[in-house]
Amino acid sequence: DTGVSQDPRHKITKRGxxxxxxxxxxxxxxxxxxYRQTLGQGPEFLTYFQNEAQLEKSRLLxxxxxxxxxxxxxxxxxxxxxxxxxxxxxxxASSLLGTRRAVNEQFFxxxxxxTVL
Amino acid sequence: RKEVEQDPGPFxxxxxxxxxxxxxxxxxxxxxxxxxxxxxxxxxxxxxSVYSSGNEDGRFTAQLNRASxxxxxxxxxxxxxxxxxxxxxxxxxxNNRLAFGKGNQVVVIP
Numbered sequence: 001d002t003g004v005s006q007d008p009r010h011k012i013t014k015r016g017x018x019x020x021x022x023x024x025x026x027x028x029x030x031x032x033x034x035y036r037q038t039l040g041q042g043p044e045f046l047t048y049f050q051n052e053a054q055l056e057k058s059r060l061l062x063x064x065x066x067x068x069x070x071x072x073x074x075x076x077x078x079x080x081x082x083x084x085x086x087x088x089x090x091x092x093a094s095s096l097l098g099t100r101r102a103v104n105e106q107f108f109x110x111x112x113x114x115t116v117l
Numbered sequence: 118r119k120e121v122e123q124d125p126g127p128f129x130x131x132x133x134x135x136x137x138x139x140x141x142x143x144x145x146x147x148x149x150x151x152x153x154x155x156x157x158x159x160x161x162x163x164x165x166s167v168y169s170s171g172n173e174d175g176r177f178t179a180q181l182n183r184a185s186x187x188x189x190x191x192x193x194x195x196x197x198x199x200x201x202x203x204x205x206x207x208x209x210x211x212n213n214r215l216a217f218g219k220g221n222q223v224v225v226i227p
């Protein structure tokens with residue numbers, strides 16, 4: 001399977017615990033994005049990387065959240081001291097570099113569903 | 118105001134009927150527009166891009182009205198397999214960041 005993969009698919013944790021999710025993008029894609037989706041809402045942008053550089057972070061990304069893409073391939077998203085409000089689907093997407101006049105298609109992974117008890 | 122506004126529905130559609138919905142956007146930055154489809158508990162997948170001149174892909178037609186800042190999707194001859202949530206999306210040139218609406222939930226009824 002050459003699509004975007006995410007691990008784990010489901011995570012149940014207790015409030016206050018730390019969790020880490022992994023995303024493996026399509027191999028030739030240099031852009032990698034993290035989104036969060038709650039029930040009844042569309043995905044909301046969190047952050048994105050171009051190669052290993054984190055170029056933009058949303059205001060939704062509090063200081064408890066950190067994302068890395070150390071070698072420009074896979075990425076991790078860590079949430080420290082989880083809160084019940086962090087319960088959501090965390091989606092990763094990848095794409096090729098866009099241009100000044102076009103937005104390239106983003107391919108999404110299956111997501112990691114986080115439940116904080 | 119949210120970047121993308123969409124009436125979530127649900128839209129209950131008899132099989133074979135036509136359904137159409139719009140979404141409005143607020144950001145005037147240079148951008149591209151898309152419709153994504155999301156099945157229950159699955160990831161979003163690109164359905165079609167939306168061009169200023171309007172575009173058609175089989176039973177699906179997308180329109181963009183930049184003056185009134187809305188895009189639309191029309192589904193003709195609805196099939197049971199069309200039941201899904203249709204997400205209105207726009208992306209900014211350069212960083213490719215996507216902004217999603219809440220989605221229009223479509224339920225096609227036999």
